[in-house]
Amino acid sequence: MNKIVTIQQSIMAEDEKFADAIRADNGKRGLLMVNLIGSPGCGKTTLLEKTAEARRLSFAVIEGDLATSRDAERLAKHDIPVVQVNTHGGCHLEANVVQKAMEALPLDTLDVLFVENVGNLVCPAEFDLGEDFKVALLSTPEGADKPLKYPYLFTSSEVILLTKADLLPYLNFDMDMFTRDVAHLNPSAKTVHVDSLSGRGLDEWLAILEERVREKKAHAL
Amino acid sequence: MNKIVTIQQSIMAEDEKFADAIRADNGKRGLLMVNLIGSPGCGKTTLLEKTAEARRLSFAVIEGDLATSRDAERLAKHDIPVVQVNTHGGCHLEANVVQKAMEALPLDTLDVLFVENVGNLVCPAEFDLGEDFKVALLSTPEGADKPLKYPYLFTSSEVILLTKADLLPYLNFDMDMFTRDVAHLNPSAKTVHVDSLSGRGLDEWLAILEERVREKKAHAL
Numbered sequence: 435m436n437k438i439v440t441i442q443q444s445i446m447a448e449d450e451k452f453a454d455a456i457r458a459d460n461g462k463r464g465l466l467m468v469n470l471i472g473s474p475g476c477g478k479t480t481l482l483e484k485t486a487e488a489r490r491l492s493f494a495v496i497e498g499d500l501a502t503s504r505d506a507e508r509l510a511k512h513d514i515p516v517v518q519v520n521t522h523g524g525c526h527l528e529a530n531v532v533q534k535a536m537e538a539l540p541l542d543t544l545d546v547l548f549v550e551n552v553g554n555l556v557c558p559a560e561f562d563l564g565e566d567f568k569v570a571l572l573s574t575p576e577g578a579d580k581p582l583k584y585p586y587l588f589t590s591s592e593v594i595l596l597t598k599a600d601l602l603p604y605l606n607f608d609m610d611m612f613t614r615d616v617a618h619l620n621p622s623a624k625t626v627h628v629d630s631l632s633g634r635g636l637d638e639w640l641a642i643l644e645e646r647v648r649e650k651k652a653h654a655l
Numbered sequence: 656m657n658k659i660v661t662i663q664q665s666i667m668a669e670d671e672k673f674a675d676a677i678r679a680d681n682g683k684r685g686l687l688m689v690n691l692i693g694s695p696g697c698g699k700t701t702l703l704e705k706t707a708e709a710r711r712l713s714f715a716v717i718e719g720d721l722a723t724s725r726d727a728e729r730l731a732k733h734d735i736p737v738v739q740v741n742t743h744g745g746c747h748l749e750a751n752v753v754q755k756a757m758e759a760l761p762l763d764t765l766d767v768l769f770v771e772n773v774g775n776l777v778c779p780a781e782f783d784l785g786e787d788f789k790v791a792l793l794s795t796p797e798g799a800d801k802p803l804k805y806p807y808l809f810t811s812s813e814v815i816l817l818t819k820a821d822l823l824p825y826l827n828f829d830m831d832m833f834t835r836d837v838a839h840l841n842p843s844a845k846t847v848h849v850d851s852l853s854g855r856g857l858d859e860w861l862a863i864l865e866e867r868v869r870e871k872k873a874h875a876l
Contacts, residue, residue, distance in 0.1 A: 473694045473696070474776050474798075474801050474804070474805060475694070475794075475796060475797030476797075500777065500804060500806065501803065501804060501805075502800075502804050504800055504803070504804065523777070523781065523807055525775070525777040552777065553694075553777075553804070553805070554746070554775055554778075555694075555774065555775070556744070556746040556773065556774075556775050556778070557746045557775075557777070573696075575696060575794060575796035575819065575822065576694070576696030577695075577696040579723075579725055580695050580696060580774075582722065583695070583720055583721060583723050583726075583774070584721055584722075584774070585722050586721065586744055598796065601796065601822070601825060604822060604825055
């Protein structure tokens with residue numbers, strides 16, 4: 435399937451109800467749902483492309499963007515089912531539109547449903563989409579001071595990916611600050627250093643997903 | 656003055672009224688106000704540090720962050736008057752809190768008042784703070800596809816700064832796409848490539864500001 439479905443985000447109404455319904459449905463189905471959150475250009479789509487190339491998991495993606503379907507087009511090339519949501523200025527995805535997007539996806543054939551949220555370190559962290567867990571992505575050029583400056587995302591994510599690790603030699607990235615601040619904000623988070631060009635960290639990322647997929651499926655039976 | 660004043664953002668009320676009042680006051684005073692908007696880590700604070708080091712303009716900064724006063728502390732070292740606004744989850748600054756912050760600044764001694772907005776390509780573009788113009792900052796690691804994906808900021812800014820130009824050799828940045836998309840979205844915008852490490856583009860940036868400061872002061876008399 436490489437058809438891109440595009441839907442528009444409408445006004446939010448009783449969004450918690452939608453998130454709860456999504457979580458209940460996915461529980462019955464044994465489908466793991468993961469909400470990817472990070473700044474514009476932090477590497478969310480590239481991570482999904484590399485996850486697709488590894489061919490270890492069957493997954494679909496709900497793509498949130500203000501405008502364009504560029505990311506959906508990138509993923510559709512990998513034969514991943516994709517629904518593009520254009521928020522037209524909206525700074526985050528909401529559960530009602532995610533539920534609608536899910537109707538266009540072959541949920542029973544999937545291990546994982548990824549939501550690639552709007553590129554934004556702030557607002558998406560505050561909206562429950564019914565996911566099993568959030569993943570915070572921070573790219574090395576953004577700087578090591580960001581977890582403390584944008585604490586809501588980093589405290590509410592189970593997995594923290596430090597992306598573009600290949601650029602570290604060209605940056606003044608304070609790894610001690612990053613490690614210390616993340617440990618302080620969220621001691622139980624799994625932190626993985628990822629470099630999608632060399633493939634560094636990808637195996638660790640996939641292993642985390644596979645373990646959670648197994649748990650989710652076992653729980654559904 | 657290197658004392659950092661910290662205030663908290665309160666609930667917005669009739670924000671347009673505040674923006675209009677700020678614009679009217681600055682018009683009388685001949686004070687240029689510039690609203691800097693870009694993703695977390697795109698180089699807003701570094702640009703202000705370099706602008707301070709050049710010693711060509713007298714300016715103050717209103718710093719917007721969810722949490723911490725790290726950016727304000729960086730600027731205070733350059734003897735720049737700074738007010739730190741912590742939004743505690745708020746994704747943008749609003750005019751009412753900017754007006755309050757201005758009360759703590761020596762406005763009559765300044766050429767420029769900068770607002771360094773919360774790191775976010777989305778929401779800050781939608782709120783008028785009473786500024787003379789917005790500056791959109793995009794750092795090269797974020798990728799050339801961002802203007803079309805986040806069009807609201809790029810269409811509403813008079814100046815577009817492409818920062819971290821020094822990283823171009825290590826990135827797959829499609830300069831043709833960037834130039835074409837920006838020209839399409841905002842044909843009259845001034846685009847400057849900036850590299851704060853080598854100082855590239857800084858003179859052009861300062862010249863834009865100086866011209867606008869002259870105009871603003873002439874208009875006030």
